[in-house]
Amino acid sequence: MTDCGKMIVVSGPSGAGKSTVLSRVMAADRSIVFSVSATTRKPREGEREGVNYFFTDQAGFCKMIENGELLEYAQYVENHYGTPRTPVEENLKKGLSVLFDIEVQGAMQLKSLCPEAILIFVIPPDFSQIENRLRARGTDSEKKILQRIKTARFEYSMAMNYDYIVINDDPDSAANEIKSIITAEKCRARNRQNYLTEVCSL
Secondary structure, three states, X not given: OOOOOOEEEEEOOOOOOHHHHHHHHHHHOOOEEEOOXXXXXXXXXXXXXXXXXXXXXXXXXXXXXXXXXXXXXXEEOOEEEEEEHHHHHHHHHOOOEEEEEOOHHHHHHHHHXXXXXXXXXXXXXXXXXXXXXHHHHOOOOHHHHHHHXXXXXXXXXXXXXXXXXXXXXXXXXXXHHHHHHHHHHHOOHHHHHHHOOOOOOO
């Protein structure tokens, strides 16, 4: 008898260090698989198709929406992002937990569609670190950096709609907090009723 897979939805402003934290969560638990998003954004150096994102153009993205292929989708800083439905459903059926790295609009859509989803918001210990990290990347124009900072302020205003807030002052500590959240959620009584059925009628 095994535990059912969980939907683990992680959001946070650009520059919060989510990718580093989530890579450490994934490395520590083979029962967690990453939900690869589709996006109209151009690939960054080192990003791979089907690993980091499914890259598509605007017409292809619209077709995915029309065909009902996306669980959620939203626009973020001039680009569109969405979650392909089929891989998520297949992994959950296998008993695997699915980890989502998506922005606030998509997270709210998923929570509405799947109330059992676990929502985690990741932030640095100080908001000023958002701007510092964005500038240190050296990948965005000044206009885009200012857009991302403005978006980050909106995202912070939505944080209390999440189940948990994780402070990323150290990637290992933040990863450990997320792993602890996942473990605790799996141990909730409602998630382990199936272990009781041999003894009592529920």
